[in-house]
Amino acid sequence: KIVGKRVFESLIMAGALDCFGHDRAQMLAGVERMMGLASLAQQNAVSGQADIFGASLGAQSQALNLPPTDPWLAADRLHREFQVVGFYLSAHPLDEYKAA
Numbered sequence: 826k827i828v829g830k831r832v833f834e835s836l837i838m839a840g841a842l843d844c845f846g847h848d849r850a851q852m853l854a855g856v857e858r859m860m861g862l863a864s865l866a867q868q869n870a871v872s873g874q875a876d877i878f879g880a881s882l883g884a885q886s887q888a889l890n891l892p893p894t895d896p897w898l899a900a901d902r903l904h905r906e907f908q909v910v911g912f913y914l915s916a917h918p919l920d921e922y923k924a925a
Contacts, residue, residue: 833860838905840914847889848896849905855891862889 828836836842837852845852852859897905899916906914 830856830860835909838909840906847891848894849902850894850897851891854894855889858891859889 833856834853837849837856840849842852843849900918903913903916903918906912
């Protein structure tokens with residue numbers, strides 16, 4: 826267990842896991858499930874379990890069903906980014922006031 830829950834939550838809030846195509850609010854709500862699937866995959870890899878076709882068992886065969894949540898507002902997303910990283914990554918709160 827190299828990455829704990831708090832680190833995983835920080836990665837989600839910073840946007841480091843956006844490449845997986847899920848909404849940050851959904852991932853944060855489903856962090857326990859994601860950690861459970863990762864733990865199961867690690868246990869299977871360590872024990873060398875595989876099915877008769879050579880594919881590993883466990884997390885690969887289970888779908889990642891994240892709970893339905895409302896997406897964060899842009900201001901909330903930026904606040905969380907700033908909270909965990911120390912600066913704004915995806916945008917800046919004053920961007921909406923730029924002259925068109």
